[in-house]
Each structure stands twice: as C-alpha cells, then as structure tokens.
Amino acid sequence: DIQMTQSPSSLSTSVGDRVTITCRASQSISTFLNWYQQKPGKAPKLLIYAASSLQSGVPSRFSGSGSGTDFTLTISSLQPEDFATYYCQHSYNTPYSFGQGTRLEIK
Amino acid sequence: QVTLKESGPALVKPTQTLTLTCTFSGFSLNTNGMRVNWIRQAPGKALEWLARIDWDDDKFYSPSLQTRLTISKDTSKNQVVLTMTYMDPVDTATYFCARLRNGGHMDFWGQGILVTISS
Secondary structure: OOOEEEEOOEEEEOOOOOEEEEEEEOOOOOOOEEEEEEOOOOOOEEEEEOOOEEOOOOOOOEEEEEEOOEEEEEEOOOOHHHOOEEEEEEOOOOOOEEOOOEEEEEO | OOEEEEEOOOEEOOOOOEEEEEEEEOOOOOOOOOEEEEEEEOOOOOEEEEEEEEOOOOEEEOOOOOOOEEEEEEOOOOEEEEEEOOOOHHHOEEEEEEEEOOOOOEEEEOOOEEEEEOO
16 A cells, blocks of 8 residues: 655744645655645645646645655645645555645744 | 535444445536545544445445445435444544545545544
8 A cells, every 4th residue: 555644744834935745655656646725624625636737726826746756735825724734645546545634833 | 516415423332333425416426437435534633545436336445444344326316325334433533525536636525524433
C-alpha cells in the first residue's frame, strides 16, 4: 500500500502569507495526487486534482505541482477563509490513502 | 446539481453490524465511469478510505477492513450501501460518501454522519 506523508502537520500563518504544504508518496504515483480543504464539522472540499488541475470554482490563489513522489500545494496569498486543514490523497490505485493533514492556524 | 447524503444509525453497540446508506442525485451509477466511495474520519484524526463501487459493479476495499466491509448499489434508488460487521468503539467516526471521478479524485461529498460505537 502507498503511504502519504504531509509536512508540516501544522502551520501558524497570517493573512496575506504565501503558504506551501508538501506531500510525499512512499512510491511513485505519477500525477495521481489530489488536495482537499476541510473546515471543522464539514466535509472535505476538492481543491486540486491530478497534481495541478484546479477544481471548478476554486480560487486561483490555490495551485498544485509535482509528480512522482513529491508534491506541493501553494496558497499564494492566504485569506481569512483559508484557515482550515488540508489533506493530500493519492489515487494511483486502491487502496487510496490520505496524508495526515496540515492544519493552518492564525498567527 | 450533484448531491450525496449519508443516513443510518447514530449509535451502534459493540459487535453489532453497521449499515449506512448513501443517497445521491445529479448523476447515475449506470453511467460509464461513475464511482462512489466511502471514507471515514475518527474524531480529531485524518481521513481513511474504506471502499469503492463502480458503475460496472466492481468493488474495492481497504485491505485492513476488507473482511468486515460490504459495499453494494441500488441504481434504481440512486443509493450505495455500506455494511460493516463487528463494530468496535475504535470505529467511532464520521462516515462520508463521495463521488469518485476518473483519475480518483472525489469531487462531491456528503455532509457525513457521526456514528458512535458504545454499549
């Protein structure tokens, strides 16, 4: 099974900051990597699929990159509504798996 | 528009079987390429993928839970059902269903249902 490791696990940030979250797969997954945002008590929301494709309706300040084993999610200028937990997920094969999450906190 | 909603019991006793239903609209599981899967999240923990069912009735399970899980679909009712046997307090979690697209990304999610395992 493929394991996903995110870093950092939490990040104290401010509105306007540029934020980068990384995700590493335990083996090559090409670009079968997706990113989700989750707010407390809510379902996850798809942000990025296939490593770098922006889901419809998601602001352009979110971007994704990477292939193989190393991936990044970047938020170019953090907005108040972006304080949440972010998860990566591989979809290379089943069983799918998620990273442990990165929680963005207000500094 | 696409919607999904989970339903089932909020409280289950240890050793009992949990049955959850995902009722969806805005797409059909008869359509080539459509898939639905179940994911859970224990309180304060990360997301855990459980099972997937495809338009052609192919089924896939988490290896660690495979012996306890069964996923099925009723396309006439637009429903996907997940059963999990021998429930334990560690199975306490919010259970989500989500539509899965080609490429494996989950583009629409239900609101989730919190299931507590306790005697």
